[in-house]
Amino acid sequence: MKFILGEKKAMTQVWKNDEVVAVTTVKVDNCVVSAIKEKSRDGYSAICLGLGQRKAKNIKKPQLVRFKKLNIFPRYQKEFRIEEISEEIKEGDKVSVTTFKAGDKVFVTGISKGRGFQGVVKRHGFAGTKATHGNKDQLRMGGSIGSAGVAHVFKGLRMPGRMGGDRITVKNLEIVDINEQDNLIYIKGAIPGHFNGLVMIKAEEGDLVILKEEIKEEKQVDKKEETAKASVETESKEETESIAKKEDKQEEKVETEEKTKDKDNDKKETTKDIKESSDSKSEVKETAETQETVKDNNLEKDKS
Numbered sequence: 001m002k003f004i005l006g007e008k009k010a011m012t013q014v015w016k017n018d019e020v021v022a023v024t025t026v027k028v029d030n031c032v033v034s035a036i037k038e039k040s041r042d043g044y045s046a047i048c049l050g051l052g053q054r055k056a057k058n059i060k061k062p063q064l065v066r067f068k069k070l071n072i073f074p075r076y077q078k079e080f081r082i083e084e085i086s087e088e089i090k091e092g093d094k095v096s097v098t099t100f101k102a103g104d105k106v107f108v109t110g111i112s113k114g115r116g117f118q119g120v121v122k123r124h125g126f127a128g129t130k131a132t133h134g135n136k137d138q139l140r141m142g143g144s145i146g147s148a149g150v151a152h153v154f155k156g157l158r159m160p161g162r163m164g165g166d167r168i169t170v171k172n173l174e175i176v177d178i179n180e181q182d183n184l185i186y187i188k189g190a191i192p193g194h195f196n197g198l199v200m201i202k203a204e205e206g207d208l209v210i211l212k213e214e215i216k217e218e219k220q221v222d223k224k225e226e227t228a229k230a231s232v233e234t235e236s237k238e239e240t241e242s243i244a245k246k247e248d249k250q251e252e253k254v255e256t257e258e259k260t261k262d263k264d265n266d267k268k269e270t271t272k273d274i275k276e277s278s279d280s281k282s283e284v285k286e287t288a289e290t291q292e293t294v295k296d297n298n299l300e301k302d303k304s
């Protein structure tokens with residue numbers, strides 16, 4: 001027996017030879033073996049599958065302890081009973097979409113859309129009464145529910161009530177195609193449930209196909225190599241940036257030194273000019289004084 005969990009998506013059309021077939025797409029995203037129950041320990045043998053991703057804070061503690069060991073946090077979890085469990089299947093393994101093939105006959109289980117409280121016309125398909133010829137407000141009525149002599153309503157009588165939200169299984173649906181890259185399964189016809197609703201797909205014949213651990217190891221190695229390359233690139237970038245910063249600082253220092261030297265030279269030149277101007281002024285004063293003394297001497301000689 002083989003089985004898988006998925007989320008119902010929109011309906012579409014697929015070409016099969018020369019015919020167009022209406023199909024429902026089911027997305028299988030991260031379907032993991034969350035637990036294995038053994039007959040010796042639990043009283044029966046079964047496999048629990050988990051689907052999707054969920055926040056750890058929203059998971060109950062007993063389940064969270066087990067999920068942390070496996071490093072998984074599934075949103076949904078469903079149990080499938082099996083008579084024999086192969087030794088290859090282990091907790092934490094991912095179930096591949098290739099478990100199913102085109103042409104397989106499967107049972108699809110889901111919860112139907114909730115319709116709320118509905119009348120007998122929509123809920124049970126009653127035809128209703130005539131709209132004219134003496135009828136008033138009786139078009140969609142249920143009519144009589146029995147004789148008065150019994151004095152109670154028989155069980156199972158079709159009456160208005162809650163509709164939808166029930167667990168429904170549709171049998172012998174055909175798988176038209178499988179998209180392994182996008183993890184999609186195309187099932188012929190309509191299946192129960194709303195958009196993004198949980199769907200359980202099961203077939204009586206066949207075994208589970210699990211993704212190999214080698215692929216996981218290769219992916220882990222690739223991730224390690226990518227992280228190492230990224231770290232080397234970041235280090236080289238940091239080194240080049242630090243070298244460029246040092247060069248910029250050295251250039252700034254040289255520029256500041258040149259500017260200070262130019263300022264000092266300008267100050268020296270200004271001081272020299274000031275001294276020269278002061279010396280010239282003093283010489284002019286001395287010459288003027290000598291001329292005045294000469295004039296005074298000449299005047300005294302003329303008087304005498």
